[in-house]
C-alpha cells in the first residue's frame with residue numbers, strides 16, 4: 451500500500467501548492483499557512499533567487515533578470531497563453547494515448563473519442579475569443595457613449611481624467627497599465643489571456659471558466675469509467691474472490707483493487723487527480739466571478755469598496771472617539787457623580803462600537819436578471835449605444 455500513500459501525498463501536496471498559488475491572497479486565507487506559502491511562491495522564493503544571483507554572478511546578472519521580469523509581468527506577452535495551450539494539449543495527448551485504446555469500452559461508447567476532442571476544441575475557441583476580443587476599450591470616439599451608460603455613483607467613482615489617454619474616465623472603467631488603455635467596466639488584467647477582462651469580454655471569460663470546469667469534470671468521470679470498465683471486462687473481482695480467496699466485501703476488495711489500478715493504470719490515476727483538482731479550482735473561480743456578475747460588481751470594485759469601507763469606518767471611529775472624549779471632559783467639569791460600578795464599566799459599550807455601520811450601496815446592481823443581461827449583451831454591443839450621447843450637467 452506504499453504506492454497508494456505516495457499518490458495520496460502527491461495529490462495533497464499538488465492541491466496545497468496550486469490552491470496557495472492561485473488563491474493565497476484571497477481574504478479567507480489571511481493569516482493562514484496558505485497565505486504564507488503563496489507569499490513564498492510568488493515573492494519569497496524569487497527574492498531569495500535574486501539575492502543568490504546577485505551574490506554569485508553580480509549586478510549585471512541581477513539587472514538582466516529584472517528586465518526579463520519587467521518583460522514578463524509589466525508588458526503584454528504571450529508566455530502564459532503558450533503555457534495554457536501546452537497544458538491543455540499535453541493533457542489531451544496523455545488522455546488519448548493512455549485511455550482511447552479502451553474506448554469503446556464497457557461503460558463508454560465510441561462517441562466519447564469525438565466528444566472529448568470537441569470539448570477541447572470549444573475550450574480553445576473560448577480561450578481565443580477571450581484573449582483576442584476587445585474588452586471594451588474607451589477611446590475619444592466612444593467615451594461620450596460610455597459616459598452616458600456608466601454614470602458616476604459619487605461614492606467609489608467620481609469624474610476624473612485618465613492622465614495617459616487624456617479622456618474622461620467613465621464610471622467603472624480603469625486604465626490598464628500593462629495594455630496602456632482605458633477599459634470600460636474593467637474587471638482585471640488576465641495574464642493567462644494576455645488581455646483585460648472588461649465590459650465586452652466578461653461573457654467569454656465566464657463561459658471559458660464554466661466550460662473548463664465541465665471539461666475537467668467530464669475528463670475525470672470518463673477516465674473513472676474507463677477504469678471501471680477495465681475492472682468489469684477483466685473480471686478482476688471474480689479473479690480476486692475465486693482464485694485468490696479474497697472475501698467478497700468492499701472492505702476486503704478495495705485495497706487489492708486500488709493496488710491493481712495503481713500498478714496497471716498509474717498514468718490514468720495521475721490524470722484523474724490532476725483533472726479533479728483543476729475542475730475544483732475552475733468551479734471556485736467560476737463561482738466567484740458568477741457571484742460578482744449576478745450582483746453587478748467587478749473584481750476591481752471589490753477592492754475599491756474595501757478601501758472605501760475601511761476609510762469610512764476610520765472616520766466614523768474617529769468621530770465616536772471625539773464624542774466620547776468630549777462627554778468625559780464635560781463629566782469631569784460638572785459636579786462629581788457617584789463612581790460607576792466595576793460591572794457596569796465592564797459591560798459598557800466601547801464608544802468605537804457605536805461607530806455607524808458602513809453600508810455598501812452599489813447603484814449598478816439592478817437585480818439578477820438585469821445584471822446577467824448586461825453581461826451577455828454588453829451596452830456597447832447594443833444598437834442603441836451608438837445613438838447615445840452624454841448629456842453633461
Ligand SMILES: [Zn+2]
Nearest residue numbers: 612615625632
Ligand atoms: Zn487610460
Ligand SMILES: [Zn+2]
Nearest residue numbers: 626629639646
Ligand atoms: Zn490589460
